[in-house]
Amino acid sequence: MSSFKPEAIDLSHHLSHAARARHISPLKGLAKYLGTPGLLSLAGGLPSPAYFPYSDISANVLIPNSFPVSPTQESSSFAWLWKLFGADKEKTVSLTIPKYPVRPEDLNLAAALQYGMAGGIPQLQKIVKEFSDKVFQPAYENYVTMLHAGNTDAWNKSVITLCNPGEGVLVSKWTYPSAMAAMQPYGIKPIPVDIDAQGMRSDALRTVLTEWDETAHGMPRPRVIYAVPIGENPTGTTTTAARKKEIYQICVEFVEDDPYFVLQEGQYVPKAQRKQQSESAPTGLDEASHFIASLEPSYLKFDYQGRVIRLDTFSKTIAPGCRLGWYTCNPMFAERLERAAETSTQAPCGFGQSLVTAALLEWKYEGYIRWLKGLRLQYTLRRDFFVDCLGEEFHLTVAPGTVGLWEGCDVYSAFVKPTRSLTGYFNEKAPLGNALFSFSPPTSGMFVWLKLHFDQHPAFSTMSSKDLEMKLWIELAEAGLLVGPGAIFWPTGDYASETTGHFRISFSNSTKEELKKATEIFGAVLRDFMADA
Amino acid sequence: MSSFKPEAIDLSHHLSHAARARHISPLKGLAKYLGTPGLLSLAGGLPSPAYFPYSDISANVLIPNSFPVSPTQESSSFAWLWKLFGADKEKTVSLTIPKYPVRPEDLNLAAALQYGMAGGIPQLQKIVKEFSDKVFQPAYENYVTMLHAGNTDAWNKSVITLCNPGEGVLVSKWTYPSAMAAMQPYGIKPIPVDIDAQGMRSDALRTVLTEWDETAHGMPRPRVIYAVPIGENPTGTTTTAARKKEIYQICVEFVEDDPYFVLQEGQYVPKAQRKQQSESAPTGLDEASHFIASLEPSYLKFDYQGRVIRLDTFSKTIAPGCRLGWYTCNPMFAERLERAAETSTQAPCGFGQSLVTAALLEWKYEGYIRWLKGLRLQYTLRRDFFVDCLGEEFHLTVAPGTVGLWEGCDVYSAFVKPTRSLTGYFNEKAPLGNALFSFSPPTSGMFVWLKLHFDQHPAFSTMSSKDLEMKLWIELAEAGLLVGPGAIFWPTGDYASETTGHFRISFSNSTKEELKKATEIFGAVLRDFMADA
Structure with a gap:
């Protein structure tokens, strides 16, 4: 094959030893003949x-x-x-x-x-x-x-x-x-x-x-x-x-x-701020x-x-x-x-x-x-619908991220939603004051990635984030909801160094009703979990 | 999974290091929950x-x-x-x-x-x-x-x-x-x-x-x-x-x-000896x-x-x-x-x-x-038809093999077929006396495997079997017939030690007319080649 155009760079030193060792295909030796009109081939093992x-x-x-x-x-x-x-x-x-x-x-x-x-x-x-x-x-x-x-x-x-x-x-x-x-x-x-x-x-x-x-x-x-x-x-x-x-x-x-x-x-x-958008007509x-x-x-x-x-x-x-x-x-x-x-x-x-x-x-x-x-x-509508569901289940605040993964992004923090009772707003279990988890709505793909604020968990001083993440994951599974545990997406063995837990939640393949129900299960289990109930 | 029955043998020492190192699938951890009726899964990345x-x-x-x-x-x-x-x-x-x-x-x-x-x-x-x-x-x-x-x-x-x-x-x-x-x-x-x-x-x-x-x-x-x-x-x-x-x-x-x-x-x-066979009816x-x-x-x-x-x-x-x-x-x-x-x-x-x-x-x-x-x-009929074609193109003799690959098998040796002229039988180019190639019709599969008797070739003292095989292969390709060169089926690098050449010929995917034509090309090219014409 011809060399690169317009730049010609030899990248062959990046091939692995195994790749270099691969046979040239025997087919290549035949290639010059294969196009010949009328050629009879009894060479291959073709049915x-x-x-x-x-x-x-x-x-x-x-x-x-x-x-x-x-x-x-x-x-x-x-x-x-x-x-x-x-x-x-x-x-x-x-x-x-x-x-x-x-x-x-x-x-x-x-x-x-x-x-x-x-x-x-x-x-x-x-x-x-x-x-x-x-x-x-x-x-x-x-x-x-x-x-x-x-x-x-x-x-x-x-x-x-x-x-x-x-x-x-x-x-x-x-x-x-x-x-x-x-x-x-x-x-x-x-x-x-x-x-x-x-x-x-x-x-x-x-x-x-x-x-x-x-x-x-x-x-x-x-x-x-x-x-x-x-x-x-x-x-x-x-x-x-x-x-x-x-x-x-x-x-x-x-x-x-x-x-x-x-x-x-x-x-x-x-x-609430979403407008009826229509695609702007292409110009030229x-x-x-x-x-x-x-x-x-x-x-x-x-x-x-x-x-x-x-x-x-x-x-x-x-x-x-x-x-x-x-x-x-x-x-x-x-x-x-x-x-x-x-x-x-x-x-x-x-x-x-x-x-x-x-x-x-x-x-x-x-x-x-x-x-x-x-x-x-x-997928955009699915993303929006799922984040909307989180907004209905939790009290969400939004602020620009200042560090790490979400630096410069809209970061949503999820708090226990005040529940109205006869005597005003109150909550039974979890503290109102601290965010349970945070996320930044994804701009592409199929997943919402949550940081779970386990530093708010009563057992945080004695359990690692990794163990708390698995404990919560099991409680969710037993309540009927599977999510992706963060630990499996950590490429090396030192996940214990993280101070937050993580879940990956997919919005790609559930019905509207299922996504709604899933956020309700998530809310109920998470509130209990963070209150160590 | 359970151990072998009826014999229980531990074969795990036969696994490669790489096979042992493979992750257990994260899916296996989810397996106990996946069967639960009504379980909502937002864990996978499924469209x-x-x-x-x-x-x-x-x-x-x-x-x-x-x-x-x-x-x-x-x-x-x-x-x-x-x-x-x-x-x-x-x-x-x-x-x-x-x-x-x-x-x-x-x-x-x-x-x-x-x-x-x-x-x-x-x-x-x-x-x-x-x-x-x-x-x-x-x-x-x-x-x-x-x-x-x-x-x-x-x-x-x-x-x-x-x-x-x-x-x-x-x-x-x-x-x-x-x-x-x-x-x-x-x-x-x-x-x-x-x-x-x-x-x-x-x-x-x-x-x-x-x-x-x-x-x-x-x-x-x-x-x-x-x-x-x-x-x-x-x-x-x-x-x-x-x-x-x-x-x-x-x-x-x-x-x-x-x-x-x-x-x-x-x-x-x-x-000539083939009988009209009918499948014997199964008994019991x-x-x-x-x-x-x-x-x-x-x-x-x-x-x-x-x-x-x-x-x-x-x-x-x-x-x-x-x-x-x-x-x-x-x-x-x-x-x-x-x-x-x-x-x-x-x-x-x-x-x-x-x-x-x-x-x-x-x-x-x-x-x-x-x-x-x-x-x-x-495939049986194709095998028979192709071997029949060889029998029409060459003079075939049959004898039991005594050694090596075809020991105890019917081995067919192919000689130049006598051509009738006005003055009797004669041949123009190749010697009648020695077999050009030999084979044993396969009992299964798609291929006839030929041994080419290059010791009969005039250049045998100066060219290796491997080189003669490639020379003949190219001459066949240029005459319009591709076959499988033996060298590619020899698993190690020392093919030169063989004293015969080899071709693998496939009967799996050609029409009757193509198989007939292929044997004619093969015959013409091989006779010329062995006469070093």
């Missing part, structure tokens, strides 16, 4: 498509504008929200993928269900390339897109392609536990970096790298960052363009795992470009040296069960990642590729963008 | 199924008896073979999988397309368990079946679960190159063991293990065997029950990669049991200590693009393999799982067995 028992597969697919893009009178009352559960008002279009299409170049099961190139079927390769072109606008020319079997697996392959056993990966102080668990068996350790509301802090990153002491740390200075720049799981932080530029300038290499990219929900506005921009311009850009946009491996997934935008996504990265990394796929996952499932491709071909690029806009509003 | 854009998916699926099970007058003339390419005579049944079925326990997209347990959807888990029960009949009770994303990935996960870097895996002298390539980046080396027509020789295995010298080999004695016992790729050997028992008695641990299990084609009978056995009894059993049948990880795939029996298969192994290995899947592939693709499950539910167990019987005959 005949005649023996694939599917004559065709079909799907009824929702139309791209199934969800509104701006809150209407009806939508802001949430009357329509989750209405699709009833399924009787869905508008769908029927699509069929035959085993043998009339035009052989059309989407066909004979090809999609055959052993295939690990990079995926050509029609879908073209679609994701166009998406990366238009939406991420990488800063160098000869980047490559290549399909993979979901971001979890793509991260696993990225780790073994970039890191050697005993090395470290820079991660946000709070981050996605499954990504850490993938590194662990290879002896690759997370190196936490301090965060604020934009995710990883560039000054903290610079300090970690500058002050790195190979002897003291027992490992070389890390060369790889794992970043979830939009809707970081669990904190929900959004890394802005300015921060991304700073990080990139400091950077050596990194992997951008960005499943929540289109779920950029914007600032939470309290219910088509609808798709207007939508893209409204999103924080990818690291790719600043990646003039080809250092980023971006992981995209259809899990959040189509369905997790697709197990389908794509890399955008430099051709050298792509080639090594493709070799890694050839000896493990091979191509993503042909049924899934076919059905996703058929929908995207039907929707076209503009339709897919329209679908994503609808999705973004759904 | 709402309302946002999955598929209302339903459908397929037209062939009926199980689409292919005959015994050669008929029509079939033995090959008139029907590959007829399904025309697709107009297919008998299919239409299946639909809704997002929200009327009965929630039915197959449904809302569940199949959600993040799921790595082991797969329950309906398919049940089907593969029944298949392993009835077809493989493992020798201990509490074995586990668990879905995976294809044998290639399952082998990758088995390697990192069982082996540490620097260790070796015992393999057949000729074996599947992709399996070797998967080990290489982890620093795990293949240790070849001599083979005969039954695959790995038990006496050779015993010798390797008995005489193992840790210092001389620079690694501990291998603990793992990789076996393709049916239709070994590329040699097509079939390991009999008796041999399996011998190997198992010697064995410590092993992985059985058995994609060709049902493609057991039996002995090749030359065309139902059709499915009769079929199973006709197959060499799995290693599982002798695995009374739970040492085998058996890998099954739908690639050869449904379609490679399913990327779907299953493990059958002991519960401890299964648990570690499930953890490995959670941080990489997760569950197999939900679309693929749904469509495969729908077909298998429709066909039922007996229907699937009927489908497999039809497939087996298809």
Whole structure:
């Protein structure tokens, strides 16, 4: 493959020993012959498509504008929200993928269900390339897109392609536990970096790298960052363009795992102040470009040296069960990642590729963008509704954060709500005076991240935050509510050093009634718990 | 999980360091609560199924008896073979999988397309368990079946679960190159063991293990065997029950990669001697049991200590693009393999799982067995037809093999066919007297494995077999025929020690006309080549 344009940087020294050791695929030796017209191949171990028992597969697919893009009178009352559960008002279009299409170049099961190139079927390769072109606008020319079997697996392959056993990966102080668990068996350790509301802090990153002491740390200075720049799981932080530029300038290499990219929900506005918003009409921009311009850009946009491996997934935008996504990265990394796929996952499932491709071909690029806009509003409304519920269950005060994760953000503190009795306001159990927990409504993603103020708990002097967090988590579970315990998102073993507890609460998959009920359970259990009742 | 029955053996010392280091899934901590009726979960990061854009998916699926099970007058003339390419005579049944079925326990997209347990959807888990029960009949009770994303990935996960870097895996002298390539980046080396027509020789295995010298080999004695016992790729050997028992008695641990299990084609009978065969009616056995009894059993049948990880795939029996298969192994290995899947592939693709499950539910167990019987005959007829073609292109003689791979087998030697001219028989180029190549028709799988007698080549004194093999391979490719070069199936670096060349030729995916044309090209190029023309 050709060298980088416009910048030519040799990044091959960042490949792991394992990645370098991978065989060149024997297929590559055949490649010069494979295109020959009339060539007979008895080389592969391919079953005949005649023996694939599917004559065709079909799907009824929702139309791209199934969800509104701006809150209407009806939508802001949430009357329509989750209405699709009833399924009787869905508008769908029927699509069929035959085993043998009339035009052989059309989407066909004979090809999609055959052993295939690990990079995926050509029609879908073209679609994701166009998406990366238009939406991420990488800063160098000869980047490559290549399909993979979901971001979890793509991260696993990225780790073994970039890191050697005993090395470290820079991660946000709070981050996605499954990504850490993938590194662990290879002896690759997370190196936490301090965060604020934009995710990883560039000054903290610079300090970690500058002050790195190979002897003291027992490992070389890390060369790889794992970043979830939009809707970081669990904190929900959004890394802005300015921060991304700073990080990139400091950077050596990194992997951008960005499943929540289109779920950029914007600032939470309290219910009473929320206005009937209508999308401002694009001026001089088509609808798709207007939508893209409204999103924080990818690291790719600043990646003039080809250092980023971006992981995209259809899990959040189509369905997790697709197990389908794509890399955008430099051709050298792509080639090594493709070799890694050839000896493990091979191509993503042909049924899934076919059905996703058929929908995207039907929707076209503009339709897919329209679908994503609808999705973004759904998650925004869910975020708003859940925070509204917290506002009904607790007395919320708002003040700008001054330090740490929420510096400069609207931080909501939750107090026991005064209860009106015959003789005025009173509360039975918990003290009114101190906040029970605090949070900053996320600007992207699926989660609200709570700090639990256990310093207000009567047993705080004798129990660690970690133990109090688990105690409360169990009490909630036994009262019928599961939330994500903070401890599992702490990448290293020293969680006891935290003085607050944490919960990650998902608003992505419950009905309105369930979210309401959940906040009531949460309120009742938490008030009792903090009163040590 | 409970200990083994009836034998209780602790095999935990066979886990790799990496496998031991894997996290227990955080999900396991939640498991005791997840079954609670009415429990609200805001713990996971699940999108709402309302946002999955598929209302339903459908397929037209062939009926199980689409292919005959015994050669008929029509079939033995090959008139029907590959007829399904025309697709107009297919008998299919239409299946639909809704997002929200009327009965929630039915197959449904809302569940199949959600993040799921790595082991797969329950309906398919049940089907593969029944298949392993009835077809493989493992020798201990509490074995586990668990879905995976294809044998290639399952082998990758088995390697990192069982082996540490620097260790070796015992393999057949000729074996599947992709399996070797998967080990290489982890620093795990293949240790070849001599083979005969039954695959790995038990006496050779015993010798390797008995005489193992840790210092001389620079690694501990291998603990793992990789076996393709049916239709070994590329040699097509079939390991009999008796041999399996011998190997198992010697064995410590092993992985059985058995994609060709049902493609057991039996002995090749030359065309002139081939009789119109009709399946003998089962006596006291139902059709499915009769079929199973006709197959060499799995290693599982002798695995009374739970040492085998058996890998099954739908690639050869449904379609490679399913990327779907299953493990059958002991519960401890299964648990570690499930953890490995959670941080990489997760569950197999939900679309693929749904469509495969729908077909298998429709066909039922007996229907699937009927489908497999039809497939087996298809591959048998293809094998016979291709060997017949070789018999038309070359003068074949047959004699029992006396040594090595084909000891005790019918070995066919191919000579230049006498060409009748006006003055009698003559040949222009190659010597009549010596065999150009030899082979033993495979008893299973998709490939004919040829030994090329390069000692007859004029340049043999100055060129290695390896170089002659590549030279011939290129000449064939340039004449329009691709075959599998033998060198890629040699697991170690010392191929030059072989005195013959080798080709693997696939009969699995070409039309009758293509196979005929391929043998003609092969004949023409080989005769010229051996005459050094």
